[in-house]
Amino acid sequence: MLHFNSSNRLRHLALAAGAVGVLGAATPALADTVLEGETIRILGIGDPVFQVMQKIHGELEEMAGGTVQLDVRPFDVLRQQVLLNAQNDLSNYDLIAVDLPQFGEYMSFLTDLNPLIEANGYDGSDFHDVAWTGAQFDGAQLGVPLQPHPEIMAYRSDIFEKYGLDAPQTHADVLAAGATIQANEPGMSGVCWNAARGTALGQTFIMNMGDFGAAPIDMEKIGDDFNMGNIQPENMRPTIDTEAGAGTAAYLEALMDVSPPGILNMAWDERVRVFAQGGCAMTYIWSGRSAIYELDESAPARGNVGYVPHPSADGSPNRSTLGGWYLSIPTNIDPDRVDLAWKVIEWLTSADMIAEYTKHGNCVSPRKSVSQDAEVAARCPSIPAVDQMSADGFIAGWQRPPVPEIQKIVDALGTEMHQVLSGDKSSADALAEAHRLVDREMQKAGYY
């Protein structure tokens, strides 16, 4: 069963409250020995977990007993900084934030953490398997999960109940429920999603292509999933202009009919805010962003939201795309600072700290122990829902393959598909052109 209603789960979790340790309330005990007066330099992203760190910066430094130099950048600037920093003889940062699909691009200048993990007896088994193994390439552990979260579907359980609708499991369910609600609920549209031109729509395309059990490049298939850990040059051929690509384009075109006004300019937090205020009955959402309404007492959506994995195309398995952030150590770090960097990773990714972040607006927990904490679950109902999806194997990362050209793929699709949704181009032409552009990039890169 793929249905996780927040109110039902809350009741169960409240009963279990006494059985589970209240991790979130504890102040990290080991923290005051972490920095011992030293300075740690972190290059982070303007996503919830780092925004929380900025918010509680004073407390963080007090906990760690030293200076936390936190350089928080927007996504694109962060990528430039990481790539430029990699060219330095000595890294300007001890820790850098890495998005899951970026490991392919960065792997040559990220430290293998396995020796540190072994030397310090670090236990990674508390992390969701898919999150922990997502940073493994050729046997090397390149990062530790800090804020990995999947893109899932959030829906208004109260509205669905009102119209006798089941939680949406497939594309057809989404379209049917969206049409019913849009026709009967004044001021409420069916689905909010990322349709803005560029990265937003490009990512939407490849994640929805994943709903057809297909990846944007020709990766090796393993069961219902793909081999992400060993992508070879022959796997780099685009698979955009295919049946799955056409199906994805058709679904996105159909979604337009059950979307709110201004959908062609909607992206990221805006879709969640419109959903939070009752503008949509469903939204595709990075689970961590559920804090926008779950922690806002005035939001009509608060407490009335159910969560399901990314609805699939009929007949395909449900797979939600895993994304989000890891902490990694660059290879050009001053060798004398490696131990300090590792100690900070241990501290910032500890169960205590993950629970602490949820108090301040980061509804993500890659750790099972924190996900089962009743207080955390009550605060962020999406966390136990994602925990369950992870346990059921509904989360995967192959939809956005970790290859250096991933941004080119996203950009080509985000540009071409926007012309389709704007009515300027046929989907067949757009798919062919996006396929051609990606193919040219791969040839330019010398893969074939």
Place this chain on the structure above:
Amino acid sequence: MSQKSEARWTATVLVSPAVLVLVLLNIFPIAFAVYISLRHWSLASPNPPRFAGDFNFAELLVDDRFFNSLWVSGTFVTLGVVIQLLLGFALAFVFNSKLRGLDTLRRLSLLPIMTMPLVVGLVWFYMLNENFGVINWFVTLFGSERLPFLTERTLAMLSIVLADVWQWTPFVTLVIFAALQSLPEYVFEAGRMDGLTEREIFFRITLPMLRPAIIVVLIIRAIDAFRMIELIFMMTKGGPGGATEVLPWYIYTTGFLSLDLGYAAAMAVTMIILVTLAAQVFVRQIADPGKN
């Protein structure tokens, strides 16, 4: 040392700091951009940069997106600058009249120029937003459907132009107003004594005398509008389709999102050449007004 060579030496010393700054801040970056444009240079690629000859420029010639962005830039510059000139001109004449209360209004009208372009983009994005926007709220008050200001091709372009016009019309007003204030009164008196009507005075005296100021403001605004990126970044990201994808936005996404520095530099160099050529036409008008 003769007096002449001493004067030359002094002039060289006095000018050299400015020349040095010019070389460091203008000439070197342009030369370096040309250098990058002749190479395959991608930050995202594990391969080191290598010589590409004219490859990047040849790619431009078959790139529909590049030509679309040029067309969009041209449309935006033409629409924006023409409207700003007409409005700015009219406002300058209003402010130049002796009506009471205009001093305060004139000072207030300068406020948009002082606002950061990114903030202007953000404010207009929210005002025109189809879900939250105040303008659409007014539209629905009158029983009309919400208008797709940022997601329909023509409206999106007009919305960007509107935001640009809002911010920069006061600048045009300011320059024309200053020029109007500096016109000698006796010329107009002579015109009236010669029996010219007000209409003839405007077209035969005022307008020709304002010509240098108009051309200067035209050059400044056209160049500025051609390199505008902030409004696109905040309001449309170049959409819908490619309807508002101006050339600087395409360069930005190529260089800083796809990290293809070679191709982005080739576009930037082409853009510099185009802007310089266009500016030269106007600069000649100022340098040699006698020809017209």
